[in-house]
Amino acid sequence: MLRQTMWQMLGAMCTLSLVAHAMLDVPSHDAVAAVKGLVARRLGEKYLDQMSFEVIPAIDDGKDVLEIGNDGGKVQIRGSSGTALAYAVQWYLKQEVHTQTNWDDHVLQLPDTLPQPSSTVRVEKVSKYTYYQNVCTVSYSMWTWGWDKWEKHIDWMALNGINMPLAFTGQEKVWQATYQKFNVSTVGLNKFFAGASFLAWGRMGNVRGSWVKGPLAQEFIDGQFELQVKILTRMRDFGMIPALPAFAGHIPEEITKLYPHAKTFRSPKWGNFPDAYTNVYMLDSSDPLYIEIGRTFIEEQTRLHGGFTSSLYQADTYNEMDPSRGDHEFLHQASKAVIDSMTKADPKAVWLIQAWTFNRGFWGHDQIQSYLSGVPNDKMILLDLYSETIPIWPRSANFFGKSWIYCLLHNFGGNTGLRGNLPQYAQEPIHARGQSNGTMVGIGLTMEGIFQNYIVYDLTLQMAWESKPVDLAKWLPAFVRNRYHIENTNAAQAWHMLLQSVYNVGDGGGVTKSIVAVRPGWDILHLTFQPTDIPYDPRLVVTAWSHLLAAADAVPHTDAFLHDVVDVTRQVLCDLFLANFKEIKRAFIGHNITTEEVSTLCWGSHRMPRC
Numbered sequence: 001m002l003r004q005t006m007w008q009m010l011g012a013m014c015t016l017s018l019v020a021h022a023m024l025d026v027p028s029h030d031a032v033a034a035v036k037g038l039v040a041r042r043l044g045e046k047y048l049d050q051m052s053f054e055v056i057p058a059i060d061d062g063k064d065v066l067e068i069g070n071d072g073g074k075v076q077i078r079g080s081s082g083t084a085l086a087y088a089v090q091w092y093l094k095q096e097v098h099t100q101t102n103w104d105d106h107v108l109q110l111p112d113t114l115p116q117p118s119s120t121v122r123v124e125k126v127s128k129y130t131y132y133q134n135v136c137t138v139s140y141s142m143w144t145w146g147w148d149k150w151e152k153h154i155d156w157m158a159l160n161g162i163n164m165p166l167a168f169t170g171q172e173k174v175w176q177a178t179y180q181k182f183n184v185s186t187v188g189l190n191k192f193f194a195g196a197s198f199l200a201w202g203r204m205g206n207v208r209g210s211w212v213k214g215p216l217a218q219e220f221i222d223g224q225f226e227l228q229v230k231i232l233t234r235m236r237d238f239g240m241i242p243a244l245p246a247f248a249g250h251i252p253e254e255i256t257k258l259y260p261h262a263k264t265f266r267s268p269k270w271g272n273f274p275d276a277y278t279n280v281y282m283l284d285s286s287d288p289l290y291i292e293i294g295r296t297f298i299e300e301q302t303r304l305h306g307g308f309t310s311s312l313y314q315a316d317t318y319n320e321m322d323p324s325r326g327d328h329e330f331l332h333q334a335s336k337a338v339i340d341s342m343t344k345a346d347p348k349a350v351w352l353i354q355a356w357t358f359n360r361g362f363w364g365h366d367q368i369q370s371y372l373s374g375v376p377n378d379k380m381i382l383l384d385l386y387s388e389t390i391p392i393w394p395r396s397a398n399f400f401g402k403s404w405i406y407c408l409l410h411n412f413g414g415n416t417g418l419r420g421n422l423p424q425y426a427q428e429p430i431h432a433r434g435q436s437n438g439t440m441v442g443i444g445l446t447m448e449g450i451f452q453n454y455i456v457y458d459l460t461l462q463m464a465w466e467s468k469p470v471d472l473a474k475w476l477p478a479f480v481r482n483r484y485h486i487e488n489t490n491a492a493q494a495w496h497m498l499l500q501s502v503y504n505v506g507d508g509g510g511v512t513k514s515i516v517a518v519r520p521g522w523d524i525l526h527l528t529f530q531p532t533d534i535p536y537d538p539r540l541v542v543t544a545w546s547h548l549l550a551a552a553d554a555v556p557h558t559d560a561f562l563h564d565v566v567d568v569t570r571q572v573l574c575d576l577f578l579a580n581f582k583e584i585k586r587a588f589i590g591h592n593i594t595t596e597e598v599s600t601l602c603w604g605s606h607r608m609p610r611c
Contacts, residue, residue, distance in 0.1 A: 020377040021441060022350045022403045024312055026062070026163075027236040031055050031082040034237040038086055038155050042101065043110060050114045053085055054078045063128050064161070068092050069120040076117075082238035084125070086158035087465075092117065093482075100482040101159050102454050105152050106559035109485035125161070127433070127464040129241075131383060131405050131444030132157060133166035135316070135354065139200035140414035140449035147230050154231065158238045160461045164405075164442065165235060166314060167242035168203065170228030172221045174245070177300040179252065182293065188254030190215035204319040205250035205280045206270040225304070232305060243352045244301060246313035247294035247341055249282045255289075256281060263287040268321050282317075285337035294341020302345070311348040312381075319354070322362040328370040336374035343379070351375060354446075355392045355404070356385040368396045377401050385409055385446045388424060389508030393432065398439045405442035406432050408460045410510065412530050414449025417512030418502040418541070418571045420456040422476075427469035429460075453511060455479060455495075455503065472499065483560050490551035491561075494568070497544035501536040502571070514574040515581060522585055525578075538575035545572045 032053045039048055052071040058080035059065050066088035067078040075092060079085035093099050096117055099109045145153075157165055172193055179189060194202025195210035202208060210216055235242045256264050263284035270278045283290045302309045315338060323334060342349035358368050372380070382404040384392050393404060406429050410420065433440045443464040445457055458479065459470065480495045481487050509529045518524050518532060525533045545568045555561050 020401070021061075022378050022381045023348075024241050024310070024350055025348070026081060026239050026241060027310065029082055029237055029239040031079065031085050031239060034082040034158070034239070035077070035079075035085040035089065037237075038158060039089065041151070042155050042159070043089075043108060047110070047114060049074075051075045051077055051089075055085070056080055058084075059124050061128060064125040064163070065122065066091065067120070067122045068095075068117050070116050073116070075114050081163070083130075083158050083161050083163045083240060086155075086238065087161035088123075090159040090161075091121070091123065094478070095121075098482050099485050100458070100479075100560075101156055102458070102560070103153065103156050103450055104454070104559070104563060105156075106563065109556070109558060123465055125465050126467050127406075127440070127442045129164045129381075129405060129442030129444075130160070130162045130461065130464045131164045131166075131243075131407065131442055131446070132162045134385070134409070134446040134448050135166065135168065135204060135314070135319075136200045136448040137166075137450060138168060139197055141451060143197050143199065145227075147227060150227065150231055151234065154234045154238070157240070161464060162461070163238075163240050164312070164444075165240055165242055167228065167232060167235065168200075168245050168314070169231055170221075170225035171203065171245040171301075172199075172216065173225035174297060174301045174304055176221070177304060178293065178297045179255075181296055181300075182255065183258055184252050184254050188252045191254075192252035196220055201271075203245065204316055205248065205267055205282065205321070206319060207273055207277050208253075208280050209277050211277060229305065232308065236308070241310050241312055243312045243314040244310055245297075246315040246338070246351075247290075247297045248315040248317040248338065249285065249290065250317075251281050251283050251293070253281050255283070259289060262289050265324060270320060285334045290337050291341045291344060294338070295344040298342060298345035298349070309346055311346055312350050312352055313342050313346075314352040314354075316354050316357055318357050320356075320360070322360060326362065326367055328366075328373075331367060331370040332374040334374065335371050339375045339379050349379070351380045353380065353382055354385050355382045355399070358392050358396070359386060359390055365395060368392070369400055372396075372400050372402060375402075377403075381405065381441065383407050383444060383446060386508075387432065388421070388428065391432070393436065393440070398436050401439060403439055403441045404436070405444045406440055407444040407446040408456070409446050409448070410456055411447035411449050411452060412510035413513070414452075415511050415513045415517075415530060416449075416452045416567075416570075417514060417574065418453060418498065418567065419505050419511040420453055420503045421506055422456070422459060422472055422499060422503045424506070425456065425459050425463070426472050426475070429463045430466065430469050483564075484551075484555050485558065486555055488551050488555050490547045491555055494544040494547035494551065497540050497547065498568075501538075501540035501544070505535055507531065507535055512574075514577070516574060516577055522588075525582075532578075534575060534578065538572075538579065541568070541575055542572055544568060 035053055036048060052074045056078045064080045064084035066084050068088055069076040077085055077088045079088045090101060096115050191209050193216045194207050195212050198207060232242055264281055266279045267282050339351050380402050382399050382402055384404050385407050386409040387406045388408050429443055476495055476499060477492050480492050484491055507527055509531045512534060513530045513532050515524055515532050527533050527535060548565055548568055
């Protein structure tokens with residue numbers, strides 16, 4: 001007890017002392033060449049002659065800065081890095097051309113001759129890092145992508161100032177090279193690697209093996225590694241700091257037979273999967289083999305990538321799993337082993353960890369402090385993964401002095417319901433930064449699935465550059481004008497109605513999951529995790545839909561406009577289905593419904609959907 005109290009006192013002293021930020025080197029890169037390539041790909045080569053590009057010094061602590069002006073009749077783009085230059089291009093497109101890029105790769109609406117900036121602009125980034133991706137995102141949205149899609153998406157990242165992306169593709173090739181040095185057979189690895197679309201959960205130690213026909217194909221493993229080489233090359237071209245994988249303690253079962261004296265145990269069952277595909281084997285952090293495997297993995301990863309490493313490594317030992325013990329010594333050693341295995345191979349290593357781990361009953365104040373005490377403050381960055389709903393930073397004294405990133409999770413399971421809390425996102429990151437004692441170093445997007453609710457993420461990405469809350473009364477009309485490349489009263493009113501309904505929902509739990517996609521049953525409605533019920537007035541969404549349809553006569557039928565018409569129509573129909581389900585359930589339970597009434601409930605008068 002005395003020892004634990006001493007550790008807690010030491011942790012408190014460290015928190016009160018000068019903040020020791022994790023130090024990461026920006027990859028050496030030709031920022032001008034990178035952004036010229038982006039402009040040629042995304043805007044078109046003819047616009048290169050209408051723009052000039054220049055690299056300028058970063059501001060304090062390496063934070064990015066951009067400037068936009070006139071350079072002898074050319075649009076002058078200046079920035080402190082590849083991502084700063086790219087973000088300056090996006091800023092110019094929004095402010096002067098009134099168009100926007102998005103992750104759906106909608107066609108940009110561009111004039112033949114770019115307009116000159118109306119004034120000279122200088123914008124300094126307030127948060128050093130803009131992080132992107134949840135470890136689940138690749139399996140929900142990206143696992144089938146080839147280079148063509150990845151290239152466009154990395155361009156989108158750069159245009160939005162993302163300079164710290166997760167880069168987990170192709171790591172199975174590295175695990176093969178690593179475990180070969182420990183004599184693990186191909187059969188043993190086949191039983192360890194999850195299937196192609198479940199790799200995210202296999203990498204996190206939640207599941208193991210593939211329950212489809214045959215193991216993970218070698219052709220797929222090789223192809224994913226070749227894809228990762230291209231991904232990392234392009235990220236480095238922009239000066240991004242990719243977060244690479246590392247060892248977190250999860251091992252193939254065969255290790256227990258090859259090293260019978262090693263201290264191993266089984267992780268808890270996860271997600272109600274059959275025992276054969278969960279209860280993953282783990283190596284005890286006190287066993288010397290832990291450091292050896294972790295060191296070897298980073299060495300092999302660096303070797304296979306031609307000597308490159310970003311020195312930023314993402315690993316989660318206890319993703320949605322509780323440790324086997326809760327005493328200080330065990331938790332301290334558990335985290336110390338992870339960072340030690342990294343620094344043995346790379347003395348500059350920084351551990352990037354998802355604070356989602358601490359979003360469970362096991363992790364009280366003392367347990368979090370004990371676990372974080374095993375890693376020096378300058379050797380860790382935490383992703384406060386669900387900051388908008390269950391932030392960890394307030395109940396952990398800003399992670400006891402370690403650097404952390406405010407993250408918006410927002411989406412679970414890749415669901416597509418229209419939902420969010422724009423008023424919160426427009427101000428809360430500013431509040432959190434002000435309360436962080438200098439430890440909040442970034443803003444991130446950590447949604448599980450992409451291609452939904454783009455407005456939510458567009459606003460959040462902007463917050464990395466904002467020092468004050470954003471005025472939505474000004475921001476929203478500008479967003480609509482840029483999205484549709486035209487000012488239109490009906491379009492603006494449509495989004496105003498959406499702001500009053502689906503985008504002003506304070507409940508957590510992620511975006512709405514339509515009951516159309518839920519296994520049928522009478523007890524399927526709830527407002528908690530992955531909500532199936534709605535707390536807003538669906539009539540406002542119908543009004544928004546009507547305004548959007550009325551705008552169709554004047555608004556060009558661009559990719560973005562047609563996308564939104566379909567998306568809002570889908571939500572109206574889902575809300576209608578939900579309303580009818582409630583009525584049918586009420587009537588069914590009351591035993592007073594007829595076939596004619598079912599028809600009326602479903603369609604109302606004139607066979608037009610109603611809520």
